[in-house]
Amino acid sequence: MNDAVSFSGWQRADGRKGIRNVIVVAYLVECAHHVTRRIVNLVDDIDVHLIGFPGCYPNQYAYEMMRAVCTHPNVGGALLVSLGCESMNREKLLTEIRASGRPAELLVIQEAGGTKSTIELGLAAVKRLQSEAAKVARVPMYLNELIVGTICGGSDGTSGISANPAVGRCFDALVAADAICIFEETGELIGCETIMADRAITPELGEEIEACVAKAEHYYRVMGFGSFAPGNADGGLTTLEEKSMGAYSKSGSSPISGLIKPGDIPPAGGLYLLDVVPDGEPRFGFPNISDNAEIIELIACGSHVILFTTGRGSVVGSAISPVIKVCANPETYRRLAGDMDVNAGRILEGEATLDEVGEEILQNVIDVASGKRSVSEELGHQEFILTYKAFEPIGPSCLPVRQIQ
Template sequence: MNQPGSASPEFLAWPRSDGRKGIRNVIVVAYLVECAHHVTRQIVNLANPQDENAIGDVHLIGFPGCYPNQYAYEMLRAVCTHPNVGGALLVSLGCESMNREKLLADVMATGRPAELLVIQEAGGTKATISAGLAAVKRLQAQAAKVQRVPMQLHELVVGTICGGSDGTSGITANPAVGRCFDALVAANATCIFEETGELIGCETIMADRAITPELGAAIEACVAKAEHYYRVMGFGSFAPGNADGGLTTLEEKSMGAYSKSGSSPISGLIKPGDIPPVGGLYLLDVVPDGEPRFGFPNISDNAEIIELIACGSHVILFTTGRGSVVGSAISPVIKICANPETYRRLAGDMDVNAGRILHGAATLDEVGEEILQTVIAVASGAPSVSEALGHQEFILTYKSFEPIGPGCLPVRG
């Protein structure tokens, strides 16, 4: 596989006040409690182009809970100030516990246009929808004034996740993503792999790849935490669909998931919302700290995608063997299909057919290069398949995390 060199690709992006750059310039409309969800959804539906072939640049996000949760607040703050976001409209019912004024101030402090609507004060459903549409138009006009600037490959943050895995995932799509990650890390880009609950048994080999002994110990500890959490919950990350798809053991699934990380040194361990300080390969710990309090670590793949995005991911690489059709709000999702039969059935939802490897029609390096070129194309403005289909999934639930330790991040040079 070719490694990016001095002629690294360049594309245009939107500059943000924190020095990051966005490959999209979307407006997010966020409900701050489930009671505001319908009103918020109506604003988004009416604000987006009605042409079925158009890609809407107004995205629906939100948190359904009424009770306070610091994780949920930090996640909303992180996604509302993501580099792919050009402005934010917050929609509150008025009596929930989310600190709407602080969230508004945090978003505005980044230089982004942001507004707040409180349904109880705005006059109810119809009045808030009308006010929301006017607010979105103002936000779009202000976001459009940002002049695009050149962006280099090393400024990209790329996350990866697997979903609907089967017996082909660890043979084709996952290691091909690993090849792509190796090329990106070699170009000093930032790559994030995740789900310590699906990496049980791989902690020692990950620790061996850590850039410091302290980081290696932290990686082993976070996997041990995941194992304990799943044991208490009484259900691990091995789903019935995995077995139906030919996976036989948790170890087999873990090694397949692990192969997405490639072979580069692991530079750091982060938690949802942490922004990697420099380029390199990072492990994202998505299992809550402490004893289980809020149920399963992630109730679906979509929750993990959002956590990768909260860590700054511009693009998400999603591998699937049995098939998945999800995308995401905020950051494009690139679908890489591991199984040639699945690709035959769901080709309209996939960006890359890694199943060709099984038939000898392509090598891991060739598919890894294809994934890399797809990342570059999407970063340059081409829509991923899920974007073109209108997928903008978003889900956020309750969790609790402690700050990462001092040995978890690399020291800036």
């Protein structure tokens, strides 16, 4: 498989290409959530997605995340729904979305006359946005233009043996085709920092990787918890080290080209580590309160597709970017086959090799990028969650690829 593989994408004015052309309807505070949800439910279209930020207090991370997802290459237009007195800078967000070349509209509930009138106005606005998005040109798109993220959730003793390393094989093939691949979460990679540093393309990047894992370890120690959950133990994982090595295997074996934070877009093909643990002293609670929080951060970094591995089973999908489910445990697959795309448990039963399942995952990526709906998409999963965090900008050592271009 190489970067000559092509499919049809949507050309965006900013030069990027998307594999979907969704309209996002976004609430800018929890007080606008119900109205926004009613608009999306009444439209009842698989390509109209509900997203939003519940907080009223200002948070730069939340603003940047909303800007990133509303201007994601898979997004063709955006409707913002404001109560009217929240701190989210709605006019700036609207201006930035429009500056990206996408149609965008804003409704303020306090000015629009309340719930019923805002819903009516919202339905009309979505129709206009859909009409404009439909005019976007379709163009050829290649593997080296894809960004693919990966996450594991509901891990068990089989995850690090089958699904995770199979995703690693897929990542190696994608990186070889000059695509961008992103793995995360530093809090689940504690103990793997040295081997990741050894894979960094420069010693300075290696030092940054070790520092970000140390930050995660400090954060968890102060907050009084770690990434090892009771469900992991029930599923047969014995130690944090075993879970970390299993999670690490999703990254494959390619050199690590950079370290990014939520909302950073990798500048060139290669493998990147996403640091999801907030900077500064711990103050926001658990770094990611659910798997979907990490999925959204991967999407904010430009991921067109998300590879989600699970051993115990998970049914979630995501707004904006399709989620491909890779099931590690054959027993789980038999119970939840209707929610899974790939049965990596065949490796454990001697029916397939890691390389064969890796190729199957890669073919799923190509098929979904070509327009085929993933299972979670077909089922209507469009989960989205966004909370408070704080991050400092990355330094030049984190993206050494920029220094040699």
